[in-house]
Amino acid sequence: MNAPLPSSGKQLCPGGKPPRRAFFRLLTGALGAAATGLLTLPMLGYFFGRRHRPAMWVPMGDLSDFPLNETRTINFDNPLRQPWDGMTSMTGVHVRYQGKNDAGDEQFLVLAANCAHLGCPVSWFPQSGLFMCPCHGGVYYENGERASGPPPRGLFHCVWRVKEGKLEIEAPHYPTLHDTLTESLES
Amino acid sequence: MYQLLRKLAHWIDARAGVSATLWPMMRHPVPRSIDGPMGWWYVFGSASMTFLLIQILTGIGLSMVYVPAADQAYESLLYLDYQQPWGWFLRSLHYYAGSGMVVMLLVHMTQVFLQGSYKYPRELTWVVGVLLLACTMGMFFTGQILRWDTDAYWGLAVGASMAGRVPVLGPEIVHTLLGGDIIGASSLSRFFALHVFIIPGALLTFLGIHLWLVLRCGISAPPKPGEIVDPKTYDATYHEELKRGVPFFGDALLKDIFFSALAVTIVVVIAAVVGPKGPTEPPDPTLAGANPRPEWPFLWLFGLLSLSPPAIETFIMLVFPVLVLGALFFVPFVSNRGERAPSRRPAAVLLVIVIYTTLGVLTYEGVQAPWSPVMDAWSGDPVPVNLVEGRTPLELQGAAVFQFKNCRNCHALEGIGGRRGPDLTTIGASLTRDQLITQISNGTPGGGNMPAYGKQMSPAEMEATVAFLISLRPDGQLPAGAVEDAPVEGTTPQPVELTE
Numbered sequence: 001m002n003a004p005l006p007s008s009g010k011q012l013c014p015g016g017k018p019p020r021r022a023f024f025r026l027l028t029g030a031l032g033a034a035a036t037g038l039l040t041l042p043m044l045g046y047f048f049g050r051r052h053r054p055a056m057w058v059p060m061g062d063l064s065d066f067p068l069n070e071t072r073t074i075n076f077d078n079p080l081r082q083p084w085d086g087m088t089s090m091t092g093v094h095v096r097y098q099g100k101n102d103a104g105d106e107q108f109l110v111l112a113a114n115c116a117h118l119g120c121p122v123s124w125f126p127q128s129g130l131f132m133c134p135c136h137g138g139v140y141y142e143n144g145e146r147a148s149g150p151p152p153r154g155l156f157h158c159v160w161r162v163k164e165g166k167l168e169i170e171a172p173h174y175p176t177l178h179d180t181l182t183e184s185l186e187s
Numbered sequence: 188m189y190q191l192l193r194k195l196a197h198w199i200d201a202r203a204g205v206s207a208t209l210w211p212m213m214r215h216p217v218p219r220s221i222d223g224p225m226g227w228w229y230v231f232g233s234a235s236m237t238f239l240l241i242q243i244l245t246g247i248g249l250s251m252v253y254v255p256a257a258d259q260a261y262e263s264l265l266y267l268d269y270q271q272p273w274g275w276f277l278r279s280l281h282y283y284a285g286s287g288m289v290v291m292l293l294v295h296m297t298q299v300f301l302q303g304s305y306k307y308p309r310e311l312t313w314v315v316g317v318l319l320l321a322c323t324m325g326m327f328f329t330g331q332i333l334r335w336d337t338d339a340y341w342g343l344a345v346g347a348s349m350a351g352r353v354p355v356l357g358p359e360i361v362h363t364l365l366g367g368d369i370i371g372a373s374s375l376s377r378f379f380a381l382h383v384f385i386i387p388g389a390l391l392t393f394l395g396i397h398l399w400l401v402l403r404c405g406i407s408a409p410p411k412p413g414e415i416v417d418p419k420t421y422d423a424t425y426h427e428e429l430k431r432g433v434p435f436f437g438d439a440l441l442k443d444i445f446f447s448a449l450a451v452t453i454v455v456v457i458a459a460v461v462g463p464k465g466p467t468e469p470p471d472p473t474l475a476g477a478n479p480r481p482e483w484p485f486l487w488l489f490g491l492l493s494l495s496p497p498a499i500e501t502f503i504m505l506v507f508p509v510l511v512l513g514a515l516f517f518v519p520f521v522s523n524r525g526e527r528a529p530s531r532r533p534a535a536v537l538l539v540i541v542i543y544t545t546l547g548v549l550t551y552e553g554v555q556a557p558w559s560p561v562m563d564a565w566s567g568d569p570v571p572v573n574l575v576e577g578r579t580p581l582e583l584q585g586a587a588v589f590q591f592k593n594c595r596n597c598h599a600l601e602g603i604g605g606r607r608g609p610d611l612t613t614i615g616a617s618l619t620r621d622q623l624i625t626q627i628s629n630g631t632p633g634g635g636n637m638p639a640y641g642k643q644m645s646p647a648e649m650e651a652t653v654a655f656l657i658s659l660r661p662d663g664q665l666p667a668g669a670v671e672d673a674p675v676e677g678t679t680p681q682p683v684e685l686t687e
Contacts, residue, residue, distance in 0.1 A: 048359075048363055050362060051367070075473040078369055080369050081369065081371055082371055082372040084256050084257060084258045084259075085257045085258060085369075085371040086256075086258025086259070086261075086372075086470075087258070087469060087471045087472075088257045088258075088370060088371045088372070088375075088470050088471075089369060089371050090471055090473045091472055091473070092472070118344070118345045118349065119341075119344035119347060119348035120341055120345065121341070121475070121477050123475055123562060125565075125593045127565075127591045127592060128593045128643050128644075129642075130593065130638060130643065132560055132562065132596060133560075134477055134478050134560060134562050135345070135477075135478065135479065135559060136493055136559065137558055137559065137560045137607045137636065139638040141638070147630070147638035148630055148631060148637050149638075150497040150500065151497075171368075173368035173369060174344070174368065174369050176348065176351030176352075176358050176361050177351060178351070178354075178358055179357070179358035
C-alpha cells in the first residue's frame with residue numbers, strides 16, 4: 001500500500017499520481033470485490049441454504065387400526081430422507097385416537113418420539129399411562145403434557161389429517177423448542 | 188553411489204536452503220537446566236504431537252476403508268473390525284491415541300500453568316494452545332459421530348437439541364448442523380468433513396503458529412522461587428541465560444523422544460489388549476432403549492448438566508462452555524508477571540486441585556448417570572424374594588402393582604432398578620401411609636422429578652401399593668409414625684391397619 005510510487009523517479013505524469021495506475025488500482029479493487037462476491041454468495045447458498053419441498057404426507061394406517069383412547073407407536077420411513085440414508089431415516093410417532101368431536105370429525109393426537117428436553121426417544125408405557133425418556137428421566141402423560149423431569153414443555157405434536165379413511169401425518173423434521181412441528185398449522 | 192547422493196543433496200540444499208534455515212532452528216539454544224532432571228517436565232507437548240502424528244496416520248488409513256454414507260458406514264465399521272487385516276487395531280489405536288492426545292494436552296497445560304510458563308512473553312503461545320485444546324475436543328466429538336451406531340445417532344440428536352436452544356437462530360443452526368430436516372446421510376457427511384478436513388485444517392494451522400511461537404519466544408527456563416518475571420527485564424535476562432544454553436536438537440530432545448516412545452508403547456499395548464470401541468447397535472432410531480453417553484472428555488459436562496436444575500440448563504449448554512474457554516484464554520492476561528514457581532503460587536496450585544477434583548467427581552457422576560431411568564427394570568428386575576416373603580395378600584398385590592406401574596424404572600429395591608428416585612427398600616420406616624399416598628398421587632410438588640400417579644392408578648391399586656411400601660422396613664423396626672408402644676415383638680411386617 002505504502003510502497004513508493006515510481007513517480008518518485010521519472011515523472012511520467014507531472015503534478016500527481018499517474019492516472020493510468022490510479023485507475024488500475026481502482027479497477028483491481030473493484031474486480032477483486034466482484035470476484036469475492038461472485039464466489040461467496042453461491043458458497044453461502046450451498047452451505048446454509050434450505051431446500052424447499054412441499055409438505056409430504058405419510059400414511060399411518062386405516063382409522064380402524066386405532067382403538068379409542070389407546071396409544072399406538074407407529075414406525076415409518078421419513079420421506080424427508082436422502083436416498084442413501086439407510087435405516088437412519090426410520091422414525092416413530094405415538095398415535096392416540098380420541099374419538100369424534102362435536103362436529104363429528106375424528107380427533108387424533110400424534111406425538112413426536114423425540115423428548116422435548118434433548119431429543120432422546122420416549123417410550124410409551126401403557127401400564128402406567130406414561131411416556132418415559134431413557135436419557136434424563138423426562139416423563140409425560142398420555143396426552144403429551146409434561147409430567148415430571150427436566151423437559152421444558154410437553155411432547156411435540158405432529159400435523160395430521162384423515163384422508164380417504166386413512167390417518168396421515170406431515171413428515172416431521174427434527175423438532176427444536178422454537179420451531180415445533182406444527183408451524184404449518186399456525187401459519 | 189553415496190557420493191552421488193551427497194552431491195544430489197547438496198544440489199537441492201543449495202537451492203532450497205534447508206540446512207541454512209531449518210538447522211539453526213533445530214539447534215536453537217534452550218536453557219541449560221532443561222538438560223537436567225527438570226527437563227522431564229517439558230516432554231508432554233511433544234508427546235501430544237506424537238499422538239497427533241499417529242492420529243493422522245491411522246486416520247488416513249481408516250479413511251481408505253470407512254464409508255461416510257449413512258447406509259454403509261456401520262457395515263464398513265464392522266468390516267474394519269472383523270475382516271480388514273489389522274483394521275480392528277487401527278480403529279482401536281485411533282481411539283486410544285486420541286484419548287492419549289487429550290490426556291497429554293491436559294498434562295501439558297497443567298504443567299505450563301503450574302510453572303508459570305504462560306507468563307511474559309509467552310501469553311500468545313498459551314492462547315493458541317487453548318485453541319488447540321478446543322480443536323482436539325472438537326475432533327473427539329465429531330469422531331464419535333463417525334462411529335455411526337445408535338450412540339452416535341442419539342448423541343447427535345442431543346447435540347442438535349442443545350444447539351436448538353439458541354435463541355431465535357436455533358432452528359437454522361440445527362438445520363445447518365444436520366445438513367437437512369432430519370438426522371441422516373447429510374449429517375454424517377457434514378461431520379465427516381468437519382472431522383477430516385475442517386477441524387484438522389484449523390488444528391494444524393494453530394499447531395504451526397504454536398510451534399513458531401515456541402521457537403520465537405524460546406522455551407521457558409524451569410522456574411526458581413524468587414525469580415520474578417518482569418516484562419521490562421525478562422528478555423535481557425533470558426537472552427543471557429541462552430548464551431549458556433544447550434542446543435535443543437541434542438540431549439534436550441532425547442528426553443522428548445524417550446517419553447514419546449514410552450507413551451506410544453503404552454497406547455499400542457492398550458489398543459491391542461482392549462480392542463476397538465464399538466460400534467454398538469446399528470443406527471436404527473426405532474430401536475428402543477437408546478441411552479447415549481458422551482465420550483469420556485465430555486462426561487464431566489454431561490454430569491454437570493444432568494445434576495443442574497432445569498432452570499439453568501440452557502445456560503450450562505450454551506454459555507458455560509464459552510465461559511470456560513474464555514477463562515482459559517484469559518489466564519495469561521490475569522497475570523503475566525511475578526513469581527513462576529508453584530511453591531510461591533499457592534492460589535494456582537489450589538485452583539488446579541479444585542478443578543481436577545471437580546472434573547473427577549463430575550466425570551464419576553457422568554459414568555454412573557443415576558439420572559437415567561432403567562427402562563426395562565419394571566419387567567426385567569423382579570422384586571427381591573425376601574421383600575415379599577410372609578407378606579399379606581394385599582401387600583403382595585401391591586408389589587405386583589409397584590412393578591406393573593413402572594415404578595422400578597426409577598426406584599431401586601435393594602440396589603436393583605433405576606436410581607433416578609430414591610431406593611425404596613426401607614421406605615416404610617421413613618414415610619407414613621398418608622405421606623406415601625400424597626407422594627404417589629401428587630408426585631414431586633411443582634413438577635419435579637416424580638410424575639403424579641394420582642390418575643395413573645385406581646384407588647385399589649393405590650391401597651395395595653402403599654400397603655406394600657409400608658411393609659418395606661428393616662426387621663423389628665416400627666413403621667414410620669407408629670406409636671412407640673404399639674405391638675412390635677416377634678415382628679413380621681405389620682398389617683397396614685396397625686399403623687393407623
